[in-house]
Amino acid sequence: MTIVQPRKAIFPRPVAEQALAVLANDPVNDDYKHLVLQAGQPFTQAQPGQFFHLLCPSGDGLAAPYFRRPMSCYRADPQAGRLEFLYKLAGRGTRALGGLHAGDSLNVLGPLGKGFRLHPDWRHILVLGRGVGLATLAPLAEAACASGMRITAILSARRHDLVMSAERFAAAGADVLPVHDDDGSSAPENLHQILEGLVQAGNAPDAVFSCGSNRLLRLLQDYGRRHGIPGQVAVEQQMACGLGMCFCCVRPFGDAAAPEHRRVCWDGPVFDMQETHEC
């Protein structure tokens, strides 16, 4: 046998790993921070619903976490050369992220996964999100707006002052409906009424979108089934590789009796809502 001669690459290579400069990393409230990185291509090509895999630094005297941490793209702006994340301070990795300052750098891998799909025929979409799920849904609203769609955005939070990103949805031209736990407006029954109200008013959405809450998922699955409205949901799962190689991020999909395992990082993180078991 002779030495194999490399030939030209035959696949596009839309994913990169690179240390990006931190431009800002400011608190949004006690639990959430907003990270802005300076980024070029392919990072700023990220589509709504796609995610990045972040190599968190060491922090608090602890060694750096061994795995990367998946994080939805909150904003990718090719013009400004910026990539943004909105994240919750949860465990070791995200807390270490919280310690980054402007001028530091962060190793980022992406964009990864399959994002939301917007059918060109849709005229009106509804997004229903809560907490950090809103970070995933905000870019979707903007993309829908750019495609000339109407958007109804129901934003759920514990308290009035904790609704995040309302202004971004509003700027995307969405009808924003904030709902909260403290006045009971975020309760399933109330959400049910709001959703049914849209149908009754002849204002039913062509598709519904959600992220990050099982309760909201079940609500929308039921809504979609009853009115024949398609939907998509972004789900979370622990990840090691983020590129479909390790099969640690599988979840059951489809037929409840004989579900099929799909990789959240590769087949998702956005899935058809009716096929999703829970998220």
Add this chain to the structure above:
Amino acid sequence: MTIVQPRKAIFPRPVAEQALAVLANDPVNDDYKHLVLQAGQPFTQAQPGQFFHLLCPSGDGLAAPYFRRPMSCYRADPQAGRLEFLYKLAGRGTRALGGLHAGDSLNVLGPLGKGFRLHPDWRHILVLGRGVGLATLAPLAEAACASGMRITAILSARRHDLVMSAERFAAAGADVLPVHDDDGSSAPENLHQILEGLVQAGNAPDAVFSCGSNRLLRLLQDYGRRHGIPGQVAVEQQMACGLGMCFCCVRPFGDAAAPEHRRVCWDGPVFDMQETHEC
């Protein structure tokens, strides 16, 4: 059997482990830096020749080294509450040390080991050092000065401008003799002549001290043997625990035919010069 009740501690506990604040970490020249820490007791009780064991941070994108790094006490000032080190940027650990800034903190363990012993009868001592060995000898000169001894300090370096700490030795009242490679004055033959000159002038030292160079050790061993002058030398060896527990830092001492293994961290790092094989 019943539960053992702890009794009062019966040993003094002169060693501590603590994160100390960095006050300064400035370059001395291209290869050496000078680190100043804010420290209380027992750190500032360190005697000349004793060392500390430093837990180096992560640096250059590399994880923190697993072992601590031993470093001679360059100055311990109980009044000012300061502990100082003079170190060479060598490998991973010392390079990571080099990245510390004022306001950072550094975990320090010590003081450790047995330092130099000054016999009260001695009136004149000679120290002969080179490179970073001077960091170890400078506090000795000051202690000798405080005990009213006369000091001859031969400071060897590659170039005139690389002699470190000459001012400290001078301030301790030492007769400072700088010798360099570039004018050949640091050559063994010349050092031999200087040393013999002292004897001929009736100015022989009562004891000689050295650190960190095999060539200088052999020169002084020969000198000491011929003129019956005692000597001490501080030696280096890779260390894990620094407290005499692991036996990784042993070296042969005494009888060349049947040497005895001693722990540098526990029995030293300062040893009787004539018993030391090499350093």
Add this chain to the structure above:
Amino acid sequence: MLTGASVKNIDMSVQVGALTLQNPVMPASGTFAEGLARVFDLNDLGAFVTKTITHEKRQGNALPRVAETAEGMLNSIGIPSKGLDAFLADVLPFYAPLCPPLIVSISAPTADGFARLARDVSLPGVAAIEANISCPNLEADGRAFAVSPETTAQVVAKLRYATSLPLWVKLSPNTTDIAAVARAAESEGADAVVVANTILGMAIDTETFKPRLGNVMGGLSGAAVKPIILRMTYQVARAVKIPVIGCGGIGNAEDAVEYLLAGAAAVQVGTATFLHPAVMPEIIAGLRDFCARRGFARLSDLSGALREPAEVAVGENAA
């Protein structure tokens, strides 16, 4: 001897039995898939190694399937497999237009199952078979084939009979004497041994009191295991004449050099790809630079170039 300038002329190729690889770096089974094509040119690799396949369809283990540890990871992925037919229909064609040789990793619960699968994947486009014999042997109470020389010899003998493709045998580190297991594989006709699979480990969540893996125990990999697997590579390389492929904790070119010096002919990179997906081409470039700097015109001259101490105190305990 070489000057630094000739970095382009270094012969990076290595020989693994009858196979010549353009360089010694390939993925470890189960840590590679088509997804990497999005990150770098797959044609740069020395070879491809597939995720282990089985004849029948399998779901894999309970979740969670991975956990982080100190400079390492535990996995109990199991071997989710769409079965042989799906492999032949979907996976094999992906590699057809690519240059590096394709090594297909296989597993089965019996020696005969191994032999049948080896025969069935001995197809055009497959350059060699890697037998992952760390799986439980149903005929030996579920103990892995690879933990004893006897069961290793049994399965390798049947495999050897079933295929004429080069046969690589991937050993398990969870054994007392891996050199003896390697000799058993060699004497039954293995063309190479891969040292090694993951080390069985465990982690517990002290908040929930539950194991961190759904499967309770799983395989440890990553930087943490490098000293152990490097030692085994050294022991095996001294025990057999067939090529040894080192695999465990390799994350940069220096790590790869360590394995080569210890006697490996080639290396596999697993966990490090999860952390830095482009690490394999980086290792290849780093190895080239290393050869240039140290004056090696042929990378393969590094293999086994360890300089052993003239005299090592013997009869002493390691600890």
Add this chain to the structure above:
Amino acid sequence: MLTGASVKNIDMSVQVGALTLQNPVMPASGTFAEGLARVFDLNDLGAFVTKTITHEKRQGNALPRVAETAEGMLNSIGIPSKGLDAFLADVLPFYAPLCPPLIVSISAPTADGFARLARDVSLPGVAAIEANISCPNLEADGRAFAVSPETTAQVVAKLRYATSLPLWVKLSPNTTDIAAVARAAESEGADAVVVANTILGMAIDTETFKPRLGNVMGGLSGAAVKPIILRMTYQVARAVKIPVIGCGGIGNAEDAVEYLLAGAAAVQVGTATFLHPAVMPEIIAGLRDFCARRGFARLSDLSGALREPAEVAVGENAA
């Protein structure tokens, strides 16, 4: 159940056979010496374990004797020993005024040598003997006693006959089936097993092409090995009825809790003491806080409290 306020009242004691320890934390053999008395009050410890001693004088291994690895270290200290007489004259008296029980670790190249040394150290002031059977067995081609159930049974039987002190047997992780070895020790009368000694490893300096240890190979310890030794502790605790003492990579109270949950009755701390000499009293304090926070009035109730998944997919490969 406890309230947070009762942290002072928690019963931290544990039972290791006939011995009651005031708490479960003790040093690992070879990682402790009188020097630690300079750092904290030695009376705080659950027990003392000496560096392994031998009958005759020994120098130990060639230098370098230690090397850093990813979150771990390699050592080939060997067993430098001043011999039994020096031990009795110099070391034993040091512990006499201290409260925690003294465990003397012993080693010998033959089963009879072990028995003789056990007899000779069965003295007042010695609370138990820890037999470090990871040393090469001169009657079995230099393979460690601890790698097989048979040689373990032989040496433990002789030890059991030689001393009436509690007998702890320290196992080696370099074996296929540590649970079988533990059962052998138990059936010959061991009072407890220590899991485990270091894992054989190696590191190479890619600049000099030389092994990083003068002895070429050495024992890996520290955080890196924790998942492996924790797994072995779990396996052994399920296999034997005698107490299991966990030892491998413990560096904080959480690590110790993992070992307790996996079934250990007590723990030994080694390498971590080199990095943080006061780590043992910190772990003791941390365990007390953990019990208080989680409502355990007795620390010993943590032992074996692992919550196993109801159903674990079986017949699956770990990797």
